[in-house]
Amino acid sequence: MFGGDIKVERIDLDALLVDGPAKAQKDVLASKKQILQLLRQTYLIRALADEYKQQGLADNKLLQAKIRRQQERMLYLERLKQIDEQPIPDFADAAKEQYLGNPDEYSIPxxxxxxxxxxxxxxxxxxxxxxxxxxxxxxxxxxxxxxxxxxxxxxxxxxxxxxxxxxxxxxxxxxxxxxxxxxxxxxxxxxxxxxxxxxxxxxxxxxxxxxxxxxxPQKQNFEQVKLGIIEKLTKDYIRNRREAYFDQLLESNDAAIYEDLVEEYIAKRLEDLDKQQPVKE
CATH class of the missing domain: 3.10.50.40 (Chitinase A; domain 3)
Incomplete structure (x- = not known):
């Protein structure tokens, strides 16, 4: 889609669709009308954003911080995918040990x-x-x-x-x-x-x-619960690996929080919020 200096390309549609489930993507692609609506919406978003930039309003520090946060959030999620895609141990034996060691946990009450x-x-x-x-x-x-x-x-x-x-x-x-x-x-x-x-x-x-x-009450055999135990062990492993990486990253960068400045920030924000409240007569 083209208009003036603004254009919407295939990669823009990819960005809109790629994170959705395959079935949802196919449903959208099956409707030319929906694709045309997405193109129109994307064009208008880009056009209005361009107008805002031309007014010089995009230089607002708070707005820049919001934009940066959105960008960093997306990059953060992509980096998490890289970390989570690292090899994961086979938890089959651990699942059996978990089952044998906690029989009551796998009974239907x-x-x-x-x-x-x-x-x-x-x-x-x-x-x-x-x-x-x-x-x-x-x-x-x-x-x-x-x-x-x-x-x-x-x-x-x-x-x-x-x-x-x-x-x-x-x-x-x-x-x-x-x-x-x-x-x-x-x-x-x-x-x-x-x-x-x-x-x-x-x-x-x-x-x-x-x-x-x-x-x-009914006791479930190992085969009935095996996949569920493995899934939980895997999720726990991924979560713990993430936390270990986060701790190592903070330590290697000597990251520190200045609590006095945090308290000052909280007090200032609360003061500003109170000023925004309408006066009750």
Missing amino acids: EKVDAKHIMISTTDRLAQHHTREEALKIIKKVKAELDAGRTFEDLVPIYSEDPRSKDNQGTLGVFKRGAMVKPVVQAAFNMNKPGEISDIVESEFGFHIVKLVKKFP
């Missing part, structure tokens, strides 16, 4: 599938009651359940949990510590599918919990 009826006492929900009112209602629900009414019939009548009221009170499958503690504890204290808990109280109100199904 016990889980339950449960439902609940909740009578709310929290003002975080539009529908709520005093504690005394809520307790009276939940006792009525429990009495109806004991008399033979089905849990699913009573959920739409009484439950005040907006997330599960229209779904038969479903809480889904969860593990210990995943939700409100009294509800979780009530669910895990039951063992027989269809079993219904006593009334329990939480920060949200009163609940009656029904156990749908209990899933015992």
Whole structure:
């Protein structure tokens, strides 16, 4: 694309596309309209930037610092790629040692599938009651359940949990510590599918919990978790290698921070920010 002294070339489109996933690049390339829009946008950005330079405004020190930061950020990321592309050890044996040394870490914890009826006492929900009112209602629900009414019939009548009221009170499958503690504890204290808990109280109100199904803990074999362990060991290795390189770079350059100047800068910036705040009458 050409216009005046400004032109947009193939390399400019490459710069826009190259960092995206291959599929995303193909989607863009499949649409001539999108390519034309990118060309137009790039041209306008370049044209307006050129106008700003001609006004002499690009010499502003703060703007120059922002531009330099953008350039340095891109170069920094490219240098990180070089560091990260250095050879990485084979972690297969280390993964096996990790697995054998930490068997519990690679087990699927016990889980339950449960439902609940909740009578709310929290003002975080539009529908709520005093504690005394809520307790009276939940006792009525429990009495109806004991008399033979089905849990699913009573959920739409009484439950005040907006997330599960229209779904038969479903809480889904969860593990210990995943939700409100009294509800979780009530669910895990039951063992027989269809079993219904006593009334329990939480920060949200009163609940009656029904156990749908209990899933015992399962130990995963090494092959099931091998790739995940290797991936974590690799990420840790790359991160530690980066940090070691950073430390060595700072040390070799005798890099130092002048904390008194940092404190002075903080005080000055805060003072400037306070001056920008509108005066409250």
